[in-house]
Amino acid sequence: LAKTTQPISMDSYEGQEVNITCSHNNIATNDYITWYQQFPSQGPRFIIQGYKTKVTNEVASLFIPADRKSSTLSLPRVSLSDTAVYYCLVGDRTSGTYKYIFGTGTRLKVLA
Amino acid sequence: GAVVSQHPSWVICKSGTSVKIECRSLDFQATTMFWYRQFPKQSLMLMATSNEGSKATYEQGVEKDKFLINHASLTLSTLTVTSAHPEDSSFYICSALDTGTRGTGELFFGEGSRLTVL
Numbered sequence: 001l002a003k004t005t006q007p008i009s010m011d012s013y014e015g016q017e018v019n020i021t022c023s024h025n026n027i028a029t030n031d032y033i034t035w036y037q038q039f040p041s042q043g044p045r046f047i048i049q050g051y052k053t054k055v056t057n058e059v060a061s062l063f064i065p066a067d068r069k070s071s072t073l074s075l076p077r078v079s080l081s082d083t084a085v086y087y088c089l090v091g092d093r094t095s096g097t098y099k100y101i102f103g104t105g106t107r108l109k110v111l112a
Numbered sequence: 113g114a115v116v117s118q119h120p121s122w123v124i125c126k127s128g129t130s131v132k133i134e135c136r137s138l139d140f141q142a143t144t145m146f147w148y149r150q151f152p153k154q155s156l157m158l159m160a161t162s163n164e165g166s167k168a169t170y171e172q173g174v175e176k177d178k179f180l181i182n183h184a185s186l187t188l189s190t191l192t193v194t195s196a197h198p199e200d201s202s203f204y205i206c207s208a209l210d211t212g213t214r215g216t217g218e219l220f221f222g223e224g225s226r227l228t229v230l
Contacts, residue, residue: 043221
């Protein structure tokens with residue numbers, strides 16, 4: 001099972017770009033990388049998913065180097081409402097038997 | 113809108129009683145669902161993998177007789193906490209894996225169910 005490692009916490013100020021890096025050294029060929037956001041007392045919410053290079057959507061970008069052993073979630077111009085815990089998950093999205101194991105996550109605090 | 117729904121969102125029960133939590137995938141069929149529990153300020157811990165039509169696979173250290181999982185249909189999985197005790201108080205979250213028609217392979221999470229055992 002691919003294990004992920006992230007910084008425990010990060011602080012940022014409103015309007016800044018935040019980059020959160022996740023290490024997944026034993027990622028498998030079929031694994032995709034997915035990032036989730038979780039607010040207190042809520043289930044995780046999908047942010048972005050990618051396999052390689054760069055993926056961008058309306059809320060974030062995901063950068064994945066060629067070796068895929070890490071990935072970086074980029075949140076442009078964060079606001080106070082982006083204060084949350086961010087998790088990266090690695091898994092084979094085509095397999096119904098794959099177990100998605102959460103790491104520690106990164107607790108992001110956005111300051112005014 | 114939510115594609116995975118949990119019910120109830122919160123429940124308070126007396127010690128010794130059993131509590132059932134439902135997890136439904138609303139617009140896709142989920143052959144596989146996962147149940148997690150989360151304590152305050154901690155990450156989600158996988159409890160078990162629920163497979164439609166077969167027995168659930170429990171993670172090490174999770175009592176299968178304590179946490180009964182039933183996945184009788186492609187859109188519904190239930191978690192029953194039997195003879196609940198205060199230490200079972202936690203936030204329980206289900207997720208469903210969409211490997212079917214939506215084609216995204218995305219893992220959708222429910223809103224969570226907070227169980228408080230008095």
